[in-house]
Amino acid sequence: MSTDPRQRRFDYAVLDLDGTLLDETGTITDATVSGLRKLRSEGIVLFIASGRSPYLVKLLDLGPQVLALFEPHMVLRDGDIIWNWHTDTVESMRTVPDAVVPALAAHPFPDFVVDTGQRLLASSRRAATGHAFFYGCPRSWLTVADGPPATPAAKVTIYADAAAVLAALHGIDGYSFEAAPEGRRCSVVPAGSCKTAGLGKLLAHRYHEPTLARVIAFGDGGNDACLLSRAGAGVAMAVSDPDTARNATLQLTGSLGAYLNEDFPAGLDRTRGDTSGGARHQHGRPAAAAAAPDGSAEPAG
Numbered sequence: 001m002s003t004d005p006r007q008r009r010f011d012y013a014v015l016d017l018d019g020t021l022l023d024e025t026g027t028i029t030d031a032t033v034s035g036l037r038k039l040r041s042e043g044i045v046l047f048i049a050s051g052r053s054p055y056l057v058k059l060l061d062l063g064p065q066v067l068a069l070f071e072p073h074m075v076l077r078d079g080d081i082i083w084n085w086h087t088d089t090v091e092s093m094r095t096v097p098d099a100v101v102p103a104l105a106a107h108p109f110p111d112f113v114v115d116t117g118q119r120l121l122a123s124s125r126r127a128a129t130g131h132a133f134f135y136g137c138p139r140s141w142l143t144v145a146d147g148p149p150a151t152p153a154a155k156v157t158i159y160a161d162a163a164a165v166l167a168a169l170h171g172i173d174g175y176s177f178e179a180a181p182e183g184r185r186c187s188v189v190p191a192g193s194c195k196t197a198g199l200g201k202l203l204a205h206r207y208h209e210p211t212l213a214r215v216i217a218f219g220d221g222g223n224d225a226c227l228l229s230r231a232g233a234g235v236a237m238a239v240s241d242p243d244t245a246r247n248a249t250l251q252l253t254g255s256l257g258a259y260l261n262e263d264f265p266a267g268l269d270r271t272r273g274d275t276s277g278g279a280r281h282q283h284g285r286p287a288a289a290a291a292a293p294d295g296s297a298e299p300a301g
Contacts, residue, residue, distance in 0.1 A: 010232060010265070012207075012215045013039055014075070014199055017050040017060070019220035020237055020256065028066055035260025036069045044216075047202075049075035049195045051223050053115055053154065054083045054090065059137055073206065077154050078223050079198025080190055081117050090117040092201075094190040095152040097174045104158060105147075107168040111159040113142065114149040121149035130159055134185070155189050162186045195227045216268065218256065219244060233268040235259070 015021050021028050036046060048070055050057065057076065072086035080094040104112055111127035113120055120142040122128035128142040158165050162179035165186050169175070176193060179186040196212070203209035217224070217231035222241040228234025229247035236248035237256065245251045250267040252259050 010044060010214055010216045010268070012045045012047065012203070012209070014047040014049045014195075014215060014217050014227070014231070016219040016221065016224050017048060017052060017057070019239070020218050020224075021048070022060070023255075026060070028062070029255070029257050031255065031257025031261060033066060033069070033257075035257050035264070038260055038264070040069055045207075046070045047073070047075065047199065049079070049199055049217075049219075049227065051076075051078045051221070053077050053081065054085075054088075054118060055115075055120065055137060055141060056135065057083070057085070073202055075195055075198040075202060077115075077117070077189070078193040079195045080154050080193050082198065082202055083117070088118075093117045093152070093154050094193070095154060096156060096188050096190055097172055098152075099172045100156060100169065100175060100188055101149055101153060103168050103172060104156065104165070107164075109158055109160045109165065109168070113157045114145075114151065114153045115155040115157070116151050117154045119143065119151075121145045121151065123149065127159060131157065155187055157185065157187045159185055195223060196230045199227065216265075235268075 021032060023029055039046060046069055053076055057074065067085060072084045073091065074083045074085055076083050081090055082092045083090050101114060105123070109123075111124050111130065113122045113127050113131045120131065120137075122131060122142045122144050125144055128144050129139060132139040132142055161184060162177075166177060169177075169188070174191050175188050176191050177186065177188055199215070200212060203212070203215070212230055213232045215231040216233045216235065217227045218235045218237070219228055220237035220240040222243060225241065225244040225247045228236060228244055228249075233250070234248040236245045236251040238252045238254065240248075240251060
């Protein structure tokens, strides 16, 4: 790829964390880091977009050498939060309707946790302990509120029956509801959460980039499908959600590190749905794409 900005098609690359940058052990391989450095050397600006909240990104302990490869602003909580990792500040956040938390407290549901983007406020000690165990975060990160948490919330996780929670929220608009398959855990997030919208807002505001035409997006989960379809090019990982693979320009058959180091930008000039392929990558949806969990390691968002 040419380093001349007038000839280079892509000036930005955005990458999901879990299942994309991070391998199955939750680490970024040396080959992937080398590939990221290659992109940087070609003048491509790197971003992270994840379903994780800031506190769950901190759990990864990515390290300063890896973080330094990326722009300070991360698109988190599926586009709802713009977090500056360098200053550890939430610069913008979409929130659930103000009526949600009071409705839950009035029902009452004794066990729920409010994610403010930077803090976790629990309604009870039991909720704090259970949340810390489920998400693998330190119990000390959760504060048990004296009363119903009243702060603006990026997400509310409720440890109760989903049908009962929906009944308590009847008449409130402007949120999306997610019920965990194992039952008795559900979450409320802002309606319309989308990495595409979050990244578009960030690029327009800080980089004066009106569209995603010069963006290449990498992802694997269902929450990456829209971004991969709307970006200038989308690359799905070898193990990806079927809808994400279907919306990608290219699906890898090998690792991200191998593609970035040895093949990039091969295949990105094809149109979506072109099924001709190469040794390390193929275009369009594979004949038998393996389904993967959501790209976020954070269940239910």
